[in-house]
Amino acid sequence: MNKKHLLKLGFGGEVVELAHQAARIRAQSGLDHTEVLDELQKVQAAPQNYLGGGVYAELAAAVQAQRQGRASAELRPSPLPYGIWGAELIEAGALGQMDVAMRLPITRAGALMPDAHIGYGLPIGGVLATENAVIPYGVGVDIGCSMMLSVLPVDPQQLSSDEARKLLLRHTRFGAGVGFQKNQRLDHPVMDERTWQDQGLLRSLQGKAAEQLGTSGSGNHFVEFGTLKVDSADLGLEPGEYLAILSHSGSRGLGAQVAGHFTKVAESQLSELDPAARRLAWLGLDTDAGQAYWRAMNLAGRYALANHDQIHARLSGALNAEPLVQVSNSHNLAWKQDVGGQERIVHRKGATPAEAGRLGLIPGSMADPSFVVRGLGNPDALSSSSHGAGRQLGRKAAERSLSRDDLRRTLHERGVTLIGGGLDEAPQAYKRIEDVLARQRDLVDVVAEFTPRVVRMDTGKQDI
């Protein structure tokens, strides 16, 4: 009796070993090869008859569990219906990815925001409500990626662009792998949380996380000084123009490692999942792995917000100005949320929470305005809105087709000083933020407009 025979009978995956064990025991008690195969075939045909006990009980239970798992991993033949905002702004590939997500057996509802574009698994701009399960790639690699705004009691004219540039160079850190030396670090309660001791993975990442707290990473992350224009009294502010700090940052190495680890776990646990949905492999929230991811994801979310806290504290501290008001929101995370009277896991991967009355931040680009918005709690969008303008050109396409001179001219015309940055982040690589906002008037109201003046992004090598 070897494994080839067992595979031929249809025992696949992890049950082969159990079938092999049972066959060995039967052979030892005197049955010949064909008799054993005959018995195994009967177990395979009707495992329910063998669950009561005996040499085949364990095998029968495993066969049944495997079948149930397989059935539950099967995709629906067609996607559940979902709302799309600004469909004419969204590339076909992103719609196709959302269609696959809406066919998952765990999916209960979803929506696509007007800044949507292709991502791994769930598209960026995708909102997905599932039942009792979380999808690591439904949250994304940069867990807890978020926005924060600090409004300062300072007249924007009081800070020159040159001074703002110096402050950004001195107090912010950009680029893969960057961190602060021990004697330059600030304390933050997030580093004292017990959650770090919760699992080996988090314990191993704590040191690096402490080093990277208060840094900004790369890609589309930025820190900028600009002018916040408040037209009518709101946010606890009188109408007027204020100096403000706006940042886009994530959970750095911590979130990336957590995402990578649990994506692998999910994919290996759901190996029978349709290849079209492989990157949407999920973890049951009632499993150990699902719980471990949930705790690690939320820690990475709090860590990302702590990053912003420190970025803003360093800059406002250097200006000796206490912020009048701060607004922040995560746009890559999963939340427990009531959807139609049921508790669901709502994944927002590049989507801003927009419950009725909740403040949020929707950035434009390095040279376009960003907006403070207030959610309208639209249930069809699962109380969400876009998380930005959304890419119009992929990174490589932008680098190929856009010109550096055009970018310089645009920045000059708009009075924006840029530190670092690249063509892949040029305003022309993004959809027009005004178009995107126009498509979601039933999701958010605009509260105030922020105009960028001095922007720092990655590849700025002139750290002081």
Next chain:
DNA sequence: ATGTAC
């Protein structure tokens, strides 16, 4: 988005 190794 991250910064190392299916």
